[in-house]
Amino acid sequence: MTAQAPHTEELLGRYERSLLGVFGRPQLVLDHGDGAWVWDVDGRRYLDLVGGLAVSALGHNHPALVTAVSKQAGQLVHVSNFFTSVPQVELAERILGITGAPEGSAVFFCNSGAEAIEGAVKLARRTGRTGIIAAEGAFHGRTTGALALTHKQAFREPFEPLMPGVVHLPWGDVAALEQAVGPDTSAVVLEPIQGEGGVVPADPEYLRAARRLTAEAGALLVVDEIQTGIGRTGSWFACQQAGVVPDAMTLAKGLGGGVPIGALVTFGPEVTALLAAGQHGTTFGGNPLSCAAGLAVLDTIESEGLIAHARAAGEHLERRVRDLGDPRVTGIRGAGLLRAVTLAGEWSAAVTAHGRDAGLILNPVASDAIRLAPPLVVTTDQLDLFVDALPGLLDAATEEGP
Numbered sequence: 001m002t003a004q005a006p007h008t009e010e011l012l013g014r015y016e017r018s019l020l021g022v023f024g025r026p027q028l029v030l031d032h033g034d035g036a037w038v039w040d041v042d043g044r045r046y047l048d049l050v051g052g053l054a055v056s057a058l059g060h061n062h063p064a065l066v067t068a069v070s071k072q073a074g075q076l077v078h079v080s081n082f083f084t085s086v087p088q089v090e091l092a093e094r095i096l097g098i099t100g101a102p103e104g105s106a107v108f109f110c111n112s113g114a115e116a117i118e119g120a121v122k123l124a125r126r127t128g129r130t131g132i133i134a135a136e137g138a139f140h141g142r143t144t145g146a147l148a149l150t151h152k153q154a155f156r157e158p159f160e161p162l163m164p165g166v167v168h169l170p171w172g173d174v175a176a177l178e179q180a181v182g183p184d185t186s187a188v189v190l191e192p193i194q195g196e197g198g199v200v201p202a203d204p205e206y207l208r209a210a211r212r213l214t215a216e217a218g219a220l221l222v223v224d225e226i227q228t229g230i231g232r233t234g235s236w237f238a239c240q241q242a243g244v245v246p247d248a249m250t251l252a253k254g255l256g257g258g259v260p261i262g263a264l265v266t267f268g269p270e271v272t273a274l275l276a277a278g279q280h281g282t283t284f285g286g287n288p289l290s291c292a293a294g295l296a297v298l299d300t301i302e303s304e305g306l307i308a309h310a311r312a313a314g315e316h317l318e319r320r321v322r323d324l325g326d327p328r329v330t331g332i333r334g335a336g337l338l339r340a341v342t343l344a345g346e347w348s349a350a351v352t353a354h355g356r357d358a359g360l361i362l363n364p365v366a367s368d369a370i371r372l373a374p375p376l377v378v379t380t381d382q383l384d385l386f387v388d389a390l391p392g393l394l395d396a397a398t399e400e401g402p
């Protein structure tokens with residue numbers, strides 16, 4: 001790479017001498033983008049099939065987002081939460097509209113997914129109970145509270161002891177939920193599709209059972225739509241496909257189209273009343289810049305029909321992957337444009353590396369699964385570039401052995 005990529009090599013050297021090593025060595029040094037394409041500092045072009053981890057909903061350099069952010073930056077970037085602004089109020093109203101939340105629901109804005117989860121944890125604490133039920137395989141973020149809900153041992157262990165009271169139940173196991181949800185349960189927190197866990201969808205029956213059991217026990221059902229929300233799975237929110245209305249919902253990732261913003265949505269007056277004035281806060285949360293970005297994202301998803309497109313493009317991808325009939329590809333799971341192509345061997349890291357050399361950005365979400373979470377504006381022709389390349393990438397990957 002050194003000879004052909006002088007700027008990349010030089011910048012990665014500087015990166016490693018100046019940034020904390022928690023992310024390892026970055027794969028690319030990116031410079032600009034357009035739609036689903038991005039270019040690195042050495043002028044090489046890549047098809048971005050990961051979308052900044054389900055964040056860049058409108059793709060890169062979308063004129064609606066660029067215009068909204070530029071205009072708002074020239075007006076007001078920040079006002080503090082002593083004050084509010086038109087974009088903040090409008091975005092809250094829009095979010096309540098698309099979640100289908102009942103009268104008396106409300107939005108708390110923050111800056112990331114983990115912060116939205118922290119808000120949900122504090123909401124749950126206000127029920128007066130301390131038990132939280134999460135799922136094995138769950139990912140809810142890296143702050144210490146969110147980490148207590150995240151399941152992966154490697155993420156947790158170096159930071160223990162974490163917040164007590166959290167139990168992780170086998171994913172999809174209704175009987176285990178029935179056993180565990182009780183008078184000490186403050187909340188059950190679930191992703192409709194486990195994203196970091198490998199793009200593993202919940203059976204709609206499982207989500208409905210969680211809804212029923214929490215309601216019976218007087219506990220909150222918190223649905224983490226940070227990765228699945230904002231149109232990605234072919235509806236505004238994935239839990240809507242199961243017909244489940246939660247007590248609280250966490251949002252981030254796609255909401256700002258790349259501008260940092262998170263949100264906690266409380267459903268109905270009783271849940272909303274749990275957090276009173278002074279009990280929670282944030283300096284940057286709900287600033288006019290990120291809210292203007294959120295409004296541009298929601299407006300554009302609507303005006304460009306991107307939810308229906310996510311559904312259709314996801315089905316197209318699924319059909320094309322299955323039609324490959326390649327025995328090294330065991331299936332494709334997920335919904336809309338949040339997908340994992342599953343492999344018969346532990347080849348995903350090698351496929352990802354060869355994909356990058358071929359100009360495709362992929363994510364090895366598990367050793368045998370490749371995640372795709374492209375911008376919602378990705379075209380079926382662009383998805384075909386990946387499907388057509390996959391057998392060759394698998395040839396290259398399997399030559400190296402698993």
Ligand SMILES: *Cc1c(COP(=O)(O)O)cnc(C)c1O
Pocket residue numbers: 112113114115117139140141142191195196224225226227252253
């Ligand atoms: C990414 C993610 C988070 C954490 O979001 P951050 O913005 O990285 O803090 C939480 N929950 C789910 C489901 C996620 O995918």
